[in-house]
Amino acid sequence: MSFSFPRRGRSLSTGQQSQLEIINLAGERRIVFLTDEVIEAPNWSGDGKWLVFNAGGQIFKISPNGGTPEHIDTGHLDDLNNDHVLSPDGKTIYVSSDDGHLYAVPFQGGGAWRVSNEHQTPHHYYLHGISPDGLTLSYVAVEQPDEERMVNIFTLPAAGGPDTRLTGFSVPNDGPEYSADGRWIYFNSELAASQPGHAQIFRMRIDGTGVEQLTFDARVNWFPHCSPDGKLIAYLSYPEGTIGHPPDRDVILRLMSPNGEDQRDLTALFGGQGTINVNSWSPDSSELAFVSYPKA
Numbered sequence: 001m002s003f004s005f006p007r008r009g010r011s012l013s014t015g016q017q018s019q020l021e022i023i024n025l026a027g028e029r030r031i032v033f034l035t036d037e038v039i040e041a042p043n044w045s046g047d048g049k050w051l052v053f054n055a056g057g058q059i060f061k062i063s064p065n066g067g068t069p070e071h072i073d074t075g076h077l078d079d080l081n082n083d084h085v086l087s088p089d090g091k092t093i094y095v096s097s098d099d100g101h102l103y104a105v106p107f108q109g110g111g112a113w114r115v116s117n118e119h120q121t122p123h124h125y126y127l128h129g130i131s132p133d134g135l136t137l138s139y140v141a142v143e144q145p146d147e148e149r150m151v152n153i154f155t156l157p158a159a160g161g162p163d164t165r166l167t168g169f170s171v172p173n174d175g176p177e178y179s180a181d182g183r184w185i186y187f188n189s190e191l192a193a194s195q196p197g198h199a200q201i202f203r204m205r206i207d208g209t210g211v212e213q214l215t216f217d218a219r220v221n222w223f224p225h226c227s228p229d230g231k232l233i234a235y236l237s238y239p240e241g242t243i244g245h246p247p248d249r250d251v252i253l254r255l256m257s258p259n260g261e262d263q264r265d266l267t268a269l270f271g272g273q274g275t276i277n278v279n280s281w282s283p284d285s286s287e288l289a290f291v292s293y294p295k296a
Contacts, residue, residue, distance in 0.1 A: 003069055005037045006056030006078070010247065010273075012038055015296030018274075020051065022064060023253070024287050025232075027267050032066050032289070040274030041082035042289040044282050045107075046090045051280075051289050054082050059093060059105070064282075064289070073109030082277040083127045087158070088134045094158065100124040102139065102156070115160040123163075128278065129177035129185070131206075134158060138176040138185055153187060155206075166208035172199070174245075175223040177279060179258065180230035182206065186214075188222045188235075197243035201235055201260070214260030219252075223276055226258070227285040233258055234266070234288055236276050247273040248293065270294050 012018065020033040020042060032051065033039075039055040050061040052072070057079045060069040074080065074095065083096035086107070093105045094115070102116040102125045115137070116125045122144040129138035136155050141163075143150045151172040155164045167173055171190040178185055185206055188199045192213055201215040201224045215221045220238040222245050227234070237252040238245070249272040256263040269275070269292040280289040 003035065005035065005039065005060070005069075006058055007037070008057040008079070010038055012036060012293065013248075013295060016293055019292045019294060020053065020062070020289065021292060022282075022287050022289050023267055025255075025266075029267060032064060033062055033069065038274065040291060041084065041277040042280045042291065043084065043086050043278055044280055044289055045086060046088060046283055048283045052084070052086065052093065053291070054080055054084060057081075057098075059084065059095065071109075072105070072107070074103075074105045075111040077103060077105070077112050081126075082274055083139075085127060085130045085137070085278055087130060088132060092158075094127055094130065094137060096125060096127045096139075102127050102137065104158070115158065116156065117160075117163060126174075128175050128187075130158065131178050132180060132182045136178075138178060140174050140176060153185070153208075166204070166206075174199070175277075177224060177226060178206070179203075179226045180228055184258075186224040186226060186233060188224065192216075197241070201233070201256075203258075212260075214256070215263070221254075223278075225276060225279045225281060225288075227281050228283055229285040230258065231285065232256070234276065234281070236272070238272065245273050245277075247271070251275065253288070253290065 018039045023029045043052040052061045059072040062069045079098040080095045103112040105112045124142040127139045153167045153176045173189040176185050176187040184203045186203045204211040218240045220242040222236045224235045237254045253266040271292045276290045
């Protein structure tokens with residue numbers, strides 16, 4: 001059955017498809033859903049019943065076994081991007097709007113409420129993680145207090161409240177996500193870069209101390225995602241010399257242990273932006289959901 005998504009943002013080239021897939025730890029892939037429109041960034045619900053993704057500024061869900069996507073009502077919000085997370089209790093979706101703010105929406109759909117704050121200087125919120133107890137969100141903010149653009153890591157109470165700065169680096173940082181035990185925040189950063197764009201994977205304590213670099217290779221590594229059982233980190237690896245996290249690249253999904261050891265390739269694909277911007281592990285840590293964008 002065909003399904004039409006709202007059209008907003010980037011589009012695919014002629015003959016290209018968005019391919020929502022699931023892969024197990026042996027590297028075996030299966031296709032859940034195909035479309036000739038852009039879909040991005042699957043989350044896996046805690047009960048295992050749904051994959052949640054964005055398309056055309058809105059949020060949808062689909063069974064991991066396939067079928068027809070279902071729209072999730074997000075009230076007045078129709079400008080949502082690929083930075084969204086699910087609460088551990090499965091009741092709430094936290095979303096990032098292109099208006100620069102974060103909102104909470106019931107998983108079953110309904111009115112959205114803002115949880116982020118107004119700032120006197122630019123502070124554009126991009127959500128990436130939620131603590132295991134569901135009480136705290138981790139995000140990056142694009143700031144521009146003077147003329148210099150900065151991208152740093154903050155936390156925020158999920159119910160709303162004051163922002164807490166964790167980093168004050170002059171280089172870009174992204175993808176902050178809590179470990180399964182809640183003791184660490186994993187992220188990618190250009191802290192160790194010898195040239196612009198050379199992001200690697202790091203982690204730090206949840207108060208911003210104890211920063212550790214975990215990957216050291218020539219490739220450009222983004223978006224670390226912690227498995228629910230705490231045993232693995234999945235991340236997206238771009239070719240050497242990539243700037244940012246663009247779409248339409250030959251990329252590799254990789255795995256490593258939480259301390260950065262035992263790095264290995266899981267699969268290669270054509271994708272990048274939209275593939276695994278947010279955590280997409282299955283609840284039992286046996287599979288990952290992702291989006292590839294093959295061309296004809």
